[in-house]
Amino acid sequence: MRTKQQYIKGLSKLKRNLYFDGELIDRTDERQMDTLNTIGITFDEAAKPENEGLCTAISHLTGEKINRYTHIHHSVEDLHRKQDMTRLLCGKAGGCIERCMGIDGTNAVYNVSYEADRSNKGATEYHKNFKKWLTRFQKEDLVGCCAQTDVKGDRMLRPAEQPNPGAYVHIKERLSDGIVVSGCKLHISEASVADEVLCIPTRALRPEDKDYAVAFAIPSDWEGLKQVVTIHNLREREYYKRGFVPGQTDSYMIFDDCFVPWERVFLAGEYQHGGTLALLFALFHRHSYSGCKPAIGDLVLGAAALAAEVNNVHKAPHVREALAELIMTIELGYAAGYTASDLGKAEVYMPGVGFVPYGPGSFIPNSIYCNVGRCLSGEAVYREQEILCAISGGVTATFPHEKDFKNPAVGDLLMKYTRRSPNMSTEDQAQFWRYLGDFLCSATGGILNVGNYHGGGSPVMEQIAITTQYDIDSRKKLVKYIAGMSGGDRDALSRKIVKPAKASAKAAKAPAKKATAKKTAAKKK
Numbered sequence: 001m002r003t004k005q006q007y008i009k010g011l012s013k014l015k016r017n018l019y020f021d022g023e024l025i026d027r028t029d030e031r032q033m034d035t036l037n038t039i040g041i042t043f044d045e046a047a048k049p050e051n052e053g054l055c056t057a058i059s060h061l062t063g064e065k066i067n068r069y070t071h072i073h074h075s076v077e078d079l080h081r082k083q084d085m086t087r088l089l090c091g092k093a094g095g096c097i098e099r100c101m102g103i104d105g106t107n108a109v110y111n112v113s114y115e116a117d118r119s120n121k122g123a124t125e126y127h128k129n130f131k132k133w134l135t136r137f138q139k140e141d142l143v144g145c146c147a148q149t150d151v152k153g154d155r156m157l158r159p160a161e162q163p164n165p166g167a168y169v170h171i172k173e174r175l176s177d178g179i180v181v182s183g184c185k186l187h188i189s190e191a192s193v194a195d196e197v198l199c200i201p202t203r204a205l206r207p208e209d210k211d212y213a214v215a216f217a218i219p220s221d222w223e224g225l226k227q228v229v230t231i232h233n234l235r236e237r238e239y240y241k242r243g244f245v246p247g248q249t250d251s252y253m254i255f256d257d258c259f260v261p262w263e264r265v266f267l268a269g270e271y272q273h274g275g276t277l278a279l280l281f282a283l284f285h286r287h288s289y290s291g292c293k294p295a296i297g298d299l300v301l302g303a304a305a306l307a308a309e310v311n312n313v314h315k316a317p318h319v320r321e322a323l324a325e326l327i328m329t330i331e332l333g334y335a336a337g338y339t340a341s342d343l344g345k346a347e348v349y350m351p352g353v354g355f356v357p358y359g360p361g362s363f364i365p366n367s368i369y370c371n372v373g374r375c376l377s378g379e380a381v382y383r384e385q386e387i388l389c390a391i392s393g394g395v396t397a398t399f400p401h402e403k404d405f406k407n408p409a410v411g412d413l414l415m416k417y418t419r420r421s422p423n424m425s426t427e428d429q430a431q432f433w434r435y436l437g438d439f440l441c442s443a444t445g446g447i448l449n450v451g452n453y454h455g456g457g458s459p460v461m462e463q464i465a466i467t468t469q470y471d472i473d474s475r476k477k478l479v480k481y482i483a484g485m486s487g488g489d490r491d492a493l494s495r496k497i498v499k500p501a502k503a504s505a506k507a508a509k510a511p512a513k514k515a516t517a518k519k520t521a522a523k524k525k
Contacts, residue, residue, distance in 0.1 A: 004040035016221075145220070313391070
């Protein structure tokens, strides 16, 4: 596994293809250092002995210890640990840890490449190609991003109907040694500081959209790839430093007649699998949100509680109610993700069919609970900001700049009039208002709210997934029976609930039978 320093050194060797604010910049440009320090946490924490079980794993490909951010989930425990690792590290970063896209993308492609080969009856070697790529990804402890969202052009037209074919990334040409792709992906988090780019489809596809069913991986400085980067940094402070300075970037990724060799291609025209890959990445990423969003909720809760203490209103009933609301949202989101982990299987939900075995045996979190947790968390973003605003008051928006506190003419007076709570130092109160100003009122804070709302799929997308995958019919049949209507079935729902319990009971009896057999054998002896 790498260190943070080795990661940054590796980025410094990549070719320049990042465009920012009219400039061509290096990946280690000073303006990207806050983001590099954020991702650096994933290396630093994985090196700590106390985090070994949480932040590292054993590769199923090599048997070596690897960073969990490069791991393929093979058990319920793997899913639980990914969620808990995400919550821990996002908390330490004070926001997004910036490395989830890689683990979520690799787990999605790992399954879909296998199924594409299976449906092609061995005519393709997508999964073999991917495992070779993944082995290197794990051994070198690389940072990956996942380029999924296309610019989409006219939202009322499907990919093949677009007047601009590049509205969706697509195969422009097939060659004997690879493919040529063209198009643009946008909102791609951490792309400017990633070692590798995984590119996948963004939606369900039809036969006429087959050229858009493409998945591949390329180094982030690959020929034909240009990134137009947005860097989200907080205002730099000169005197009153933050404990940690988080950073984020995202990119418009322009694939300008970009050649990809076949060994780096994992899907090329299999439209039936394009939509599944899009949904599966979204599913894994929504599962990551069940760790990320509770971590951000922890920060919101802590900030709300401190705002109440600074204002000396922490014992007021309305504050208690607000804090309880925040806690319920945080832990319901986490609980949904935990349940999604606990019900994880090597299965995927297929519309009109239900859950079916899928992939080579790796574990996929339960779709319903991933979507429920993400939707609850996403819809709560601006309500949480409203609670913070209500408890803190207007001072977050009007708190003076730090240099005014260093001005001899007004500095002492500002400190005098900053003091509110008798139980906290004035210096700490001032530092808190600076932090909350970052969180509530800065340009970066506003951008992060939009990201927290839409990232991993907007709530409307989760609502579609929930209502199309949830078994509403069995609930209707149960109500029909109770109401005395025709078509009722009192067991419609109980059959779904009792079956797993019976299976568990059989499993529980098995060890008991073995124990009885051992006792009998011992008596005979």
